[in-house]
Amino acid sequence: MNTDGATVVLAHGLGGSSDLPVPYAYAMVGAAWALTFTFALVAFAWRRPRFDPLKPGRPLPTAVTTLVDARATRWTAAAAALVFTLWVVSAAVLGPQTQSNALLGVFYVLLWVGLVALSLLFGPIWRVISPTRTVYLLLRRIPLGRPGGRLSYPEGWGYRPAAVGLFAFVWMELASPDSASLPWVRAWLLIYGATMLAGAWLCGQRWLARADPFGVYSMAVSRLSPFRRNPATGKLVIGNPFDHLPSLPVRPGVVVTLAVLLGSTAFDSFSSSPTWRGFSDQTSRAFGAPPTLSSSVLRTIGLIVFISVVAVSFSLAARATGGVDRDQRRALPGQMAHSLIPIVVGYIFAHYLSYLVERGQQAVIALADPLGRGWNPLGLAHLHVAYVLSAHPPVLAAIKVTCVVTGHIVAVIAAHDRALRLLPAGHQLTGQLTMMLVMVGYTFTGLYLLFGG
């Protein structure tokens, strides 16, 4: 076994230290706020639905919409993203074949967490910058027989292919035998690109809208953005994100997609706890299996259990109401799914903000010299990562707890409002109680895991 090929499980394939646990008092303050707010909301809040995705919003100047929608703008953004992708690919293939390769930071930090930040600020941006989409649009211009639309996308699949893709990503990051292995990450990306292009070739762009894991991730997070389109005129408007949130399309697999995001983030916290490590080591010794393989199998099972718990508890809580018939009850989890988005986003920021800010810098510095030949075209190579968050643990802990609690509060407000719209009179209060309790459960678990499990 040579030194470079030996496996060692790095946190997210990146090495370096991880965040300190949140102090007990912070977690308690956060939990108290979450609990108080939830029950104050159920007891005293409005009794008529207030949020409506059909509200017009405050229009931005027409020039903004024209600029954003201009073909030139779209192609410039797409071309810039494609050039960036080619840069990263050249680093992945020709660059140093070690853990300092820029690919790992781009894949695990800039893509996975950066996409959330961008989508939250600007809307569903992956549709514009997705390199697979750009490649597909370019291929379509080659007159090789018109691709796309040979088959229609099976609507019954909904977002399920995207949920599978997201699971494949979190499996690679948290449960694969070696998340820092360049060949594995390259293979992952190759399979992803091939699947997206093949699906788009057969089913057209709808495949990319439904089955691209990053597209659906970006679309779901963008429902919390203040920017949206007026549904009647298509113009860009700025408005209350609470009006934007219920516009999440209800399709098969929407709950599972969000459960993959929340469950995997929770499992990431849990799997770094000494409790899990001890359990994992003990089990692998009991079965006499090689530690890398058995740890990967156990992590896969743990990941699936966490995701299933989120999906099942959310679905049951959404269904737990009186006064609806069978079909209405079946539809309820999907109709409530948008209220999971704030919890997901809050917890992702709580968990990965220091990664985005600090490992993000590391990734950008690594990208400045993609082939490891001492290039310094942008003057970045001599820079060092500024540990702005890790160096101030109390500030970081306060930000984390604030993210989780804010996500929780936005979620219960959205769930309350939707319950008023969906549930029949007389069951509106009791019908949302289970959902509120489950959300409090998610938030308490999240805070407990941040506190260190």
Add this chain to the structure above:
Amino acid sequence: MRRVTVRGAAIAAWVAALICGAVACGGSTNQPPAAAVVLDVTIAKGQVTPTNATLGAKVGQPITLRVTSDATDELHVHSSPDHKFQVAAAPNQTFQFTVDVPGNVEVELHHLDRTIATIQVQA
């Protein structure tokens, strides 16, 4: 317009209060003594002791690993930035390092693929 501004201010004030409350509550952390942290590690017959231990340390405090081993291996200290030490098949080797950025630092034995300890490095 006016209502939106008032609501915005209220939300901002609430977030500020939440942060201040949280920071104030957690301000008084207990200080561990600043003596050197020493961890004894034994590697014998493909097994390492301890595994998954937890330790506390402070930024800049010297941390010493005292290793007795019957095989060559490599110690990885996942701090920011990382440290690597070559372990020889010999008793009582000492490796010393300090950590400059607070965080949970894992000490891993590379070839045996085991986490020896997680060191909580406080500011």
